[in-house]
Amino acid sequence: MTSRERVLMAISHKEPDKLPWDLGGMRSTGMLAIVYSKLRKALGLPQEEIKVYDVGQQLAWIDEDVRKILEIDVIALDTEKVLADYIYGWKPYKLPDDTPALIPACYEVEERSDGSKILYKERKAIGMMPSGGLYFDAINPELENISTPEEIDVWGPSIFNVEELRALEKAAKDLYENTNYAIMGSFGGNIVEWGQGVRGWENFMSDLIGNKELAEKLIEKMVDTHLKNLKLYLEAVGNYIQIIQMGDDLGMQTGPMFSPTLYKELIFPAHKAIYDYVHRNSNIPVFLHSCGGIYEFIPYLIEAGVNILNPVQTSAKGMDPKKLKGEFGNRLTFWGGGCDTQTVLPYGKPEEIKKHVKERIEIFSQGGGFVFNQVHNIQAGIPMENIIALFEVVSELRGTKIPWSLRY
Amino acid sequence: MDILQEISENLQKGQAPKVGALVKQALEDKIDVKTILGSLIDGMGVVGRRFRDGEIYVPEVLIAARAMYAGLDLIRPILTQTGATYVGKVVIGTVKGDLHDIGKNLVKMMMEGAGFEVIDLGRDVSPEKFVEAVRTNKPNIVGMSALITTTMVNMKDTIEALKNANLRDKVVVMIGGAPVTERFAAEIGADSYAKDADTAVAKAKEIVLNHK
Secondary structure: OOHHHHHHHHHOOOOOOOOOEOOOOOOOOOEEHHHHHHHHHHOOOOOOOEEEEEOOOOEEOOOHHHHHHHOOOEEEEOHHHHHHHHHHOEEEEEOOOOOEEEEEOOEEEEEOOOOOEEEEEOOEEEEEEOOOOOOOEEOOOOOOOOOOOHHHHOOOOOOOOHHHHHHHHHHHHHHHHHOOOEEEEEEEOOOHHHHHHHHOHHHHHHHHHHOHHHHHHHHHHHHHHHHHHHHHHHHHHOOOOOEEEEEOOOEEOOEEOOOHHHHHHHHHHHHHHHHHHHHHHOOOOEEEEOOOOOHHHHHHHHHHOOOEEEOOOOOOOOOOHHHHHHHHOOOOEEEOOOOOOOOHHHHOOHHHHHHHHHHHHHHHHOOOOEEEOOOOOEOOOOOHHHHHHHHHHHHHHOOOOOOOOOOO | OOHHHHHHHHHHOOOHHHHHHHHHHHHHOOOOHHHHHHHHHHHHHHHHHHHHOOOOOHHHHHHHHHHHHHHHHHHHHHHHHHOOOOOOEEEEEEEOOOOOOHHHHHHHHHHHHOOOEEEEOOOOEOHHHHHHHHHHHOOOEEEEEOOOOOOOHHHHHHHHHHHHOOOHHHOEEEEEOOOOOHHHHHHHOOOEEOOOHHHHHHHHHHHHHHHO
C-alpha cells in the first residue's frame, strides 16, 4: 500500500495496513527549525541548510531524506514554499540559535540594537521577534483603525496571479507524478484568524457583538476573496492534491473563543460557503486546523463540511480523546491528538511518552479515521530523547525501525 | 430604576456610550464618586462571574470592559484628586521574550473592574523593568503572564531579580498563562498562581485583605 492510498483509506474510515503518519504536511504538524536541525543530527544526516518555510512560526521544511527515513506518508503543497522554490528564491538567514538556514527571498529581517528583530514583506513591517524570542508575532494590523463598514470597500486582499497559479500547478503535478505521498494543499480559508489578523485580536472579537455591521461586512469580503481564490486554486491543483487544508482557530485553552450561538450566526455561514464550494467542485476532503477547546463547535463544523480535524488539542477544555472519538469518530477523521505537546512531550520521561502515545493510538485508530500527528508543532527546547521516544513508538507500532545515530 | 443599578446593567451589556452618559449624570447629581465606582465594580463582578461560569465568552467581556472604561475614565481624575484609595495596587506584564498579551489584558480589565489600580507594563517585559516598576510603584502584587514554555522561565529570572534588589518580601508574586501550573509556581518560588482572570481577581482580593 502506498502512502497516498494509506492516508486516503484512513480518511474513508477504514483501517489501513499500518498507521498513517504525518510530519510537516501542514504548518501545524511539523517542527521548529531549531529542533529540526538536532533531529537531522540524531538521524546521522548531513547538516543541509534548513529551509524555514514558515518564517513567523520558524518552521523547518522536512527534507526528503528525513521523510524517507521516518517513512512519513504526507507532503505539503505549501503555497509560500512553492512560490519560494519557483519564483522568489531563498536567501540566507540565521536561526535564533545562530544555525545557518534559508528563508523565502520575499522577506527582509532587520536586527535592532535591543536584540529584537523586525520582519518585513514587500517593505511592510509585519512581524516582530523580541530579544530572546523564538517566533515572529504579527504586528501592524492593516485595518486596526477603521470604524465604519465603508472603509472595508477599499481594502483589497490579494488574489492569485497567473505566475503563482502556474507555479502551484507545476509543483502539484510534480509531487503527484513523482512521489507516492498524500499531498495536502495549503489553502487556508481563515475567517476568524484573518479577521483578528487585519483588525487586531481584541478589535475583531469586540466587533463580533459591539460593531456587528462592520464584522459582517468584513466577513463578507473575506468569504468573497476566499471563493475567488479557491476557484483559481482548485483549477490549478485540484487534480493533484488529495486533501485541502483549511484553518481557523476557534478555541482557547479554556474552551470556545466565543459562544456557539455567535459561531452559528456569524462564522458558520462563512465556513460553510467555502467548504461547500470544495465539495461541489471536487472530491477532495476538507481538513480543518482549529486549536483549543472546540468541542461545542464540532457538530457545526461537520455540518459545514469538515471531514478532517486537526490538531485535536486534547489538553484544552472538553477535548477528551475517548469522548471525541466516541461521539464524532464515524463522521470525522482525527489528524493529531497523538501526543500532548503541552505537558507530556516536553516534561514526560521517554517511557511515559511511549505509554501515552500508545494509549492515544489505541483510542483514535479504531476503525480508521486517524492520521498520526502529535498535537501541533514540536517546539524548541523539547529534549531530543523525548522526540526520539515519540518517533520510535510510532515507528514500532508501524513495524519499522528508525536508524538513530549515536552521535546526537 | 436606580441610576447606579442602571450603570451596572448597561456595563454588563457592553453599552459604552450609555455607561459614559449615566456616569456623567451621576456626577452631576452629586453622587459620591466612590459609590459610582462601586456600581462599575458591581457590573464587572457580574461579568467576571458569568465568564467564569461559561455563560458568556470573551467578546462579551471585551465590550463590557470597554463600557467600564467609558465610566472609569470619567471618574479616575476625581478619584485621584479626592485621594480615594483603590482596593490595592497591581503591576502587571507579559514576561521577556513573549508578545502574547490577550490573557494578561483580560486579567488587567478584571482587576480594574474590581477596583484595583493596575500599572500595565505591556509585553516583552524584562526582569529589570519589573523590578523598576515595583520599586517605583510599591504595588501589593506583581503579576506575570507567559504563553510560551520557553518564556515562562523568565518568571523565575524576575523573581531572582526582585530578590537581588531586596524587594522580594515587599510584594506578592502572582503568575499565570496557558503553560503555567501550580507546580511550576511552587518550583520557581512564586506566591500565587491563578488559572484564569476571575481566579486572579479573587486571589488578589484575598492577598490584599491578608496584608492589611
